[in-house]
Amino acid sequence: MRLNVRLYGALALTVIALVAAPPCRAQDKVALQLKWAHAFQFAGYYAALQQGYYRTAGLDVDIREGGAAVDVLKVLQDGKADFGVCTTSVLLEKPQDPQITVLGVIFQHSPAILLVPSRAGIRTLSDLKGHRLMDSPSSPDVAAMLKREGVDYAALPRVEHNGDPRDLISGKADAFVSYSTDEPFVLGQLGAPYRIFSPRAYGFDFYGDNLCTSAAQASAHPDRTRAFLAASLKGWDYALKHKEQIVDLILRQYPTNKTRAALMFEALQSEILIEPGLVPLGTQTAERWQSIANTYHDLGILADTRLPATLIYQGNQSWAPPWLGPALIGLLLFVIGAALAWLLYKQYMRRLELGLAKPKLSMIMAGLFICLTIPILFFILIYNYERNSDAIIATLRADVEKARQAAIENIETMIRNVAGTLRMVAEVAGDDPGFFRNEQSRDVLYQALASAPEIDGIYVSFEDGYHRVVTRIDDDRRRSDPEIPAAANWHSSFIDDFSAGANRQRHRTFFDTWENVVAEYSVPTSIDMRALPGYPAAKESRALVVTEPSINPDTGAPVLSVRVPIARNGEFIGVASANITLDVMSRFLATHRASRHSTTIVADPTDGTVVASPDKQKGLQVTDGKLDIARLQNMDDADVRAAYRLHTQMNQDEFVFPSPRDGQELSASFARFPESFGRPWEAVILTPTDDFIGQMKATNQKIVVLIIVLSAIELLLIYLLSRRLAQPIESISRDLKSVEELSFAQTSHRSSKVREIAQLQAAAALLRNSLQSFSAFAPVDVVKGLIKSGIPLALGVEKRTLTIFFSDLEDFSMLAERANPDDLLEQMSAYFEQVSRAISDEHGTVDKFIGDGIMAFWGAPIASADHALRACAGALRAARRMDQVNADWRRQGKPNFRLRIGLNSASVLVGNVGSTERFSYTVMGDGVNVASRLEGMNKSFGTTICISDSVFDAVSGEIVARPLRRVQVKGRKQEFMIYELLGMADSKDPELETRPDDKLLNDMTWVASRCFEQRDFTAAARHYREILQRFPGDPVAKSMLAACVPNLMPAAIDADWA
Known part of the structure; x- marks a missing residue:
């Protein structure tokens, strides 16, 4: 009752096709041997070459044309080609020959069919006996089909196969082994009626083309093999999605005797055989190969049906044997039962050792009973269920067979009855062809139509073009033909024969009840009923023809057409036909x-x-x-x-x-x-299957549920008892875990009545409060690292490149003198909160508060590759959040705090410094001093965020910063360029984005600064004045203009200021 389908190719081949295969050596030359002349049959390989998929995989592929004289397997075994297009004949190789490996199956179904002309009168395969067969040596599925139907394949008279289906028309052969992708198109173009016998319709579904290589090749070059397979499958996917483009490619680059229409027909038919929407490209299964091998064995051409070990490509072969699933399920049930029993035993023994509880024998017995009996009980239930299922499934199959037989008999009876009616009509027409050329004949057609509710329309069509029909009028026909009168329920019409020439018309009559005409009219027509599907076949075979289902253009509904030939004195003169609606x-x-x-x-x-x-x-x-x-x-x-x-x-x-x-x-x-x-x-x-075994399954399920419920109640009681004791300890464990993450949310726990647990609760609370106090005085990341590492705290520093942040408030001393202490404390707290949170949001570490200033850094204690970018973002967030705070304070009449920030990236010392009794985690070095000096530079230029050249160089492509000038700070002999940070380059975050005016200001400042650095003070002064004209209050332009003036010649000053 369990389906075990192992898709050896589906998953792995899909992954291979979608994920780039490992690159091969540059342009590894390989050859692909086709089995026939160039055609759409090999479109995927052309597409892979043309689209560059092979080249991307590192392959230089030579696609070699095949033909009747080319044995692809021999070519691969001799090493004359690396890959090939093979068929299922790979199973027929001798054990001593080099083994062939199928990398993936492209055509899920073989295109091999048997074509017979309608003139041959072959309606069933058994009729083929004694007829001449134009055979192909590589069509074992056709041979298997004939053998099953009792036809002695070897005894059939043979005609040399030259690949020309016209031999069927000329009478040279009566049957033709061909491809469904090719020869039917030629016969259709010639207008020759034919019948197809497909092995698939008789239960023989062979694979078609597959991509193969020698087992030695696949083993010696695994990367190349994977790359070629992946590129080929990608090429096939492209070819099937771009058929017209690949057809044009074949016509343009590959020699072929096919027309474009023939190639398009082949493309559409190939897609049906490949079925890309049903299974992944390249799929192959061991079950399908085994079925093909068994068929070969039945035909007497394969002695050993065991599949060669190297047949299915190992890169997509499932390693799991079929018995593994059930075995694992059984093992899992056993392990679960044994593990549960062991856990209960260990728990009781642990309690016994600790003196917490002494287990009762009844509890041990209950636990062992549950663990050991329930799996056995389930096994018995499953076994009985499976045994009963077998009997019921036999009943299911019998009922299915009855339904199948009923469907077949009903359809056979329906078509037989329609055919009997048509034969009577055909006899009347054959005896008196002129009868259907008068209006009285429509009564005969009406009676025939009314006698069979499944018939939508009945008609006679003659070789001279004359046609008469009677149809029902239903809702479908009304929707399709607006000319039909609303009251009409029946319709009759006839079409003049070809002798009417240009005056040929269709004469239509409508009835509400038969013989009561409600409307009639005539319209010109040029329709030739001889072109209807099935007409040529009925003419050639002189036998009953049932067409394929099709959409009736008059109703838009699906119909089958049944046709019976009309003969007079042995000469074919037309057909009697009926359209059967599929509604019945x-x-x-x-x-x-x-x-x-x-x-x-x-x-x-x-x-x-x-x-x-x-x-x-x-x-x-x-x-x-x-x-x-x-x-x-x-x-x-x-x-x-x-x-x-x-x-x-x-x-x-x-x-x-x-x-x-x-x-x-x-x-x-x-x-x-x-x-x-x-x-x-x-x-x-x-x-x-539930329709047959559902009641039994429901009963079994109720028993299982009952056992589960009772067992669950027992387990619940055991669980509650153990939980009663363990819950306080688990609560303490959760509290300690929260403390480790520096989460100090207060939790309320009922104090345990057990003394030792109560002491643990008190100790945990003390630890939480202590760490909470400690983390308020040290960087949070340092505290977290200290807790998680478990290493005792010690003095020590390391050298690391960090970005250091300094900030303070402009004219804070004056504000402090005038402000109320309580108000000042409130504002300072808000200031510290906003800046600290901005630093924390960008994963920075606040080092210390220095009066009205804050020192922070990025890149420690947790290393960060983007510490400079994070520092810039933190500085921008701090500045813009303070802008919002200041706006609120202005509305409240409170004084504003103007923030100034300096950023510098440098190699500094970072770590624990201090005495043996008191530590501080901080940074030291010249880079720290430079950051502090940069914060002070804001006062000189009227800026908010001043950054060093080291910060700018690290993130210049990701920020917007305008140059100020080269400066020399205290403690530094060398000058360096400093910048004002305006925003992030591509951010949409309101706290980080560059404002529109700042973008223009930045561009204009860069132009002026370049002139200043090149000591072209006249041009620099002009550009800074342009900035002031556009931004009159810009403090940087004012400062830099003042720096330019002393360097200008008096004449230049007069000219510029004139």
């Missing part, structure tokens, strides 16, 4: 089910076309804005799509699988119609 079949399938929730669908296994579905709408789809017949692989039913995918991958007709919609287990059955039916259809039946 859909209603039958909806009411005749294998079980209450089962689904039966009739489909054509050749391409998955849905013939009939219980839900008519699901049997349709919209393609390029047009209504079309759905296929099993894209039907609007997730269960059907999943069943078809698994049927394709496993090549099995009966299996169970989980529903992708709700996870319930479904039984799938794919059963072919008998060959005598005349169409290669199959019944697809999906049945929820």
Whole structure:
């Protein structure tokens, strides 16, 4: 009852195709040997080469054309090519030959088919006996199909295969082994009717083209093999998404005798065989290969059905054997039971050793009983469930078979009845062709139509172009034809024969009840009914023809057409036809089910076309804005799509699988119609197994639930007793964990009545309060590191490059003298809070508060590669938050604090300094002094944030900062450039973004500064005046203009100020 589908290729190949493979050596030359002449059959490799996928993978690929004389496997075994396009014949290699490895399967289905012309009168495979076969040596699936149908494949007369389907028309051959991607197009272009026998419709679903290499190649060059496979799959994905582009590429760069239309036909048919939307490109499974090997064995061409160890590419092979899943489940149940028993035993022994409790024998017995008996009980339940399921599944299969047989018989009966009616009409037309050229004949057609509710329309069409039809008028027809009168329920029309020439017309008559005409009119027409699907086949075969489902253009609804030839004196003169609506079949399938929730669908296994579905709408789809017949692989039913995918991958007709919609287990059955039916259809039946074993499963589930509930109550009692004692200790553990993270939220715990636990609670509270006080006097990160490291605190420093931050308040002494102490303290607290939080938000460390100043740094104690950028962001946040605070204070009438900040990046000493009894975590060095001096430089230039050249050089591409001038600070002999920080370059954060005016101010200042640094004081002065004209209050421009003036010549001063 469990589905074990191992997709050896799906997951790994998808990952390989999406993730870049490891690069090979630069332009590693490799050769790819094709098996035939250039065609869309190899489009993915052309696309990979043209799009540069091979080149990106480090491969220089030579694509070599194949042909009838080229043995790809021999070429690979001899080392004359590195990779090749192979078929399932890789299974037929002799053990002593070099082994072949299939990297991935491209065509999930073989294109091999058997074509027969309608003139040959071959309606079933058994009719092929004694007819001439134009055979291909590489079509074992065709051979298997013939063998199953009782045809002696070897005894059929052979005709040399030259690849020309015209030999079918000329009569040189009666049957032609061909590809569904090629020859049907040629016959269609020639207008020659034909019938297709597909091995897939008879249960033989072989792989088509696969990408292969020698096992030695894959082993010796694993990276190259992976790279080639990944690039090839990527090429196929591109080719299938850009068919027209690749067709043009083939016509342009690769010699081919195919036309563009033929290549496009091949592209569309290839996509059906590859099924990229159903399974990942390259998918292959061991089950499918094994099924093919078994077929070869049945044909007598393969002695050993065991798959070669190197057949499936190891890069995508699943390592898990099929028995591993059940074994792991059993092992897991045993381990869980044993572990639970061991844990209970250890817990009781620990309590016993600690003297906390002495376990009772009843408790031990209860625990052991639960741990040891429940798994066994579950095993018994599962075993009985599986045994009973087998019997019930047998009943399920019998009911499924009944539903399949009922569907087949109903459809056969329906078509047989319609065919019988048409034969009578054809006999009348054959005896008296002129009868249907008068109005009385429409009564005969009406009687035939009224006798069969499944017929939508019945008509006769003649070789001379004459056509007469009687149809029902339903809602679908009304919607499709606005000319139909509202009261009309029946319609009759006839079309003049070709002798009418340009005056040929369609004469239409409408009835509300038969014989009561409500409207009639005539319209010109040029339609040729001989071009209808099935007409040429009926003419050639002189037998009943049932067409593929199609959309009736008159109604927009799906129909089947049944055609019977009309003959007079042995000469073909036309056909009698009927269109069968699929509504009748859909209603039958909806009411005749294998079980209450089962689904039966009739489909054509050749391409998955849905013939009939219980839900008519699901049997349709919209393609390029047009209504079309759905296929099993894209039907609007997730269960059907999943069943078809698994049927394709496993090549099995009966299996169970989980529903992708709700996870319930479904039984799938794919059963072919008998060959005598005349169409290669199959019944697809999906049945929820719960419809048969649901009651038993529900009973088992109730028992399981009862056992679980009782066991849970026992376990709960044990848990509550142990929890009663452990809860206070767990609370203490949580408190200590919070303290480790410096989270000091107060928690309320009931004091334990156990003395030792109460002492632990008191100790934990004392530790929390102590660390809370300590963290208020030391950097938080330092405290966290100290707690987590467990290393005793000691004096010591290290050299590290940091960014140091100094800030203070302008004219704070004057403010302090005039302000009320309480008001000043309130404002200072707000100031310290805002700046400290800004530093903390950017992961900085506040070192100390120095009067009205703050010292901080980035890059310690936690190292940070972007410490300079973080420092700039912290400084901007501090300045702009203080702007907001000052705005509030102005509204309240309070004095404002003007913040000044200096930033410098330098190599300094950082660590614990002080005495043996009192430590301080701080930084020391010349870089610290420079940062302090830069903070003071703000006063000279009227700026807020002054940064050094080391900070600017570190983050120049990520900030907006304008140059001030070169300065020399106290303690430094060498001058260096300083800058004013205006904002972050690309930030949208209001606290960090560069304001629009600041961007212009920055650009203008850079121009002026360059002139100043080049000692072109005249130009510099002019540019600084331009800044003042645009920004009259800019203190930097005023300061720098004042610096320029002493260096100007008097004449320049007069000219500039004139």
